[in-house]
Amino acid sequence: ARSRATCLQQATFAYDGMAKLGEGDQRWIVKEREDGRNCNNWHWTSKDVSKNTKEELIRCLEACTFEPPIALARVKSAEVTGEASINNRKGKIFLIYDLEVKLKWEASDGEGGEACKGSMKLPDVSATMLDDLDCEFTCKSSGGVATAMRKQGVAAVRRCIEEAMLRMQEEVRAEKARPEAEAVAETCRPNATPAVAVPLPKPIAVSTVPAKQPPPQPKPAEPAAGSDSGEEEEGEDKLPPALEAALRGLRQEPEAQREVCLANCSLRDSHLEPLIQALHHSRCAVETLDLAFNRLSDAGVHVLCRAVASGCAMELSSLRLGGNKLSLAGLALGQSLKQSRPDLLVDLKPQLKDARSMCQVGNVYPGSPAATAGLRTGDSIIAFGPLLHAGFRGVSESIVPAVKASVGRPIDVVVVRMGEGAQVQQLALTLTPQTWSGGGLLGCILK
Incomplete structure (x- = not known):
């Protein structure tokens, strides 16, 4: 029996999506099974559970309890x-969700005491933000009850949402308590029905008439002398060579790529x-992805974390992000x-x-580019x-x-430095060679 991958390789056209039984030209229909099932659930399957998830979350919120001094809220x-x-x-099996929560609340400190009401809005309830949910709190009152609701009340609502979503997620993983999870899990069970061989399609005649040549395009205007803005823009858009090589491997032989090392490659x-996109390949087998010491910011890590949380690179077991330009919020995204x-x-x-x-x-001379970058005497450049060391042939x-x-132009430099308490640490610095009041372009001695 010919597998789906083999059929696609021998076909002479780009195929996007899975063909449906009974639709389209039969020469191009790729049949894995007579009943059209996704055998062993190799391909991505998804089932919408928005209605039940929303109803369950609303039920949990309406049953949310508060502690003194807002126990009556x-x-x-x-x-x-x-x-x-x-x-x-x-x-x-995993649960993916992107929700927005709005609620109205009321609270008082006892019978006949201060009472107030207001609202809360949590615009981004998702797996990557679950442990740090943003909350927009609204209340026209300014008394003690309102202050308590702003602090303890918001914390209680966040905790209620987090516990509810984690509980639903665990139920999905355990394939119990929710009919939707059982329905999807049913497709995972192996079936002994053999695959159906598909005859190769007949060759399609290709016209030998030469294609019409497009009209010549005017040459772009050359940048003014002394201007390097165009070169800088091209440099930013161009993929680093290490990334290009990794992408070729992921696209041509996705099953063979177990470790992708893109550390210190100036990735943006x-x-x-x-x-x-390459990691979303259905046959992607990457287990280790090393992105340490690049130029990734919080925004880039946020996009990457969302993709991984949504099912990208399902075999991934190790992700290295250290040494990037991340704030505490970016580091928290990785942990989430x-x-x-x-x-x-x-990591x-x-x-x-x-x-x-x-x-x-x-x-290291004061006022030099090396001093500005943060280099210190005794630093070891790695x-x-x-x-890297493998290609190093000496300073000169x-x-x-x-x-x-x-x-x-900035150069990313990684150094090893002895910190406080005799702790050895690796630091990412940005060094820009340029002329200055002293000698050389760096203003330091490398030996």
Whole structure:
């Protein structure tokens, strides 16, 4: 029997989506089974459970309890909008949701005492934000009850939502308590019915008439002399060579790529889109993804975490993000992946794997580019741009040419430094070679 992958490789057209039985030209229908089932649930399946998820969350919110001094507070009404679905990939079931919660509350400190009412809005209830939900609190009163609701009340609502969603997520994983989860899980059970062989399609005649040549396009205007803005824009849009090589491997042989190392490759947020698309491949087998010491920001990590939480790279067990330009919020995003992918280890420690020292920093002159970048005497350089120890041939042969070719442009440098308490730490610095009042382009001695 010919598998679906083999049929697609031998077909002469780009195929997008799964063909449906009884529809379309039979020559191009790829049949895995006579009954059209997704055998062993290899391909992505999804079932909408928005209605039940919203109803369950509303029920939990209306039953939410508060502690003194707002023990008499209650949620009058709740409204939940958005989508939720149970998804299955390679036999793994998980709940994906993106909801918005609005509720009205009222509270008092006892019979005949102060009473007030207001509303709350939580605009982003999702797996990646579950442990740090934003809440817009509204109340026209300003007394003690209102203050308590703003603090303890908001915390109680957040806790109620988090517990409800985690409970539903666990029920989905356990394939119990919800009919939708059982329906999706049913497709995971192996079936002994053999696959159906599909005859190869007949060759399609290709016209030999040469294609009409498009009209010549005018040449773009050359930038003015001394301007390098065009070169800088092209440099930012161009994919780093290491990423291009990784993408080729993921697209051509996805099953063979178990580890993708893109550490210290000057990756930006804009470079993540093609990487995420490649990791969404149905046969992607990547287990380790190393993105340490790049130029990723909180926004890029947020996009990556959402993709991974939504089922991207289901075999992924280790994700390294240390050494990027992340704030505390960005670091929290990485940790929040444990909510939706408990089997995934997210390493936020700034550490280049298997790094070795290339050279050491000697004197650093005040006011120099090296001093501005934060280099210190005694630092050990383990990465200078894309240069690592394996390609290092000495300061004069490897680093000096790189410095001269990067005048006025930032270079990502990773150093090892002895910190307080004799702790060794790796630091990511940005060094920009340029002329200054002293000698050289760096203003330091490398030995």
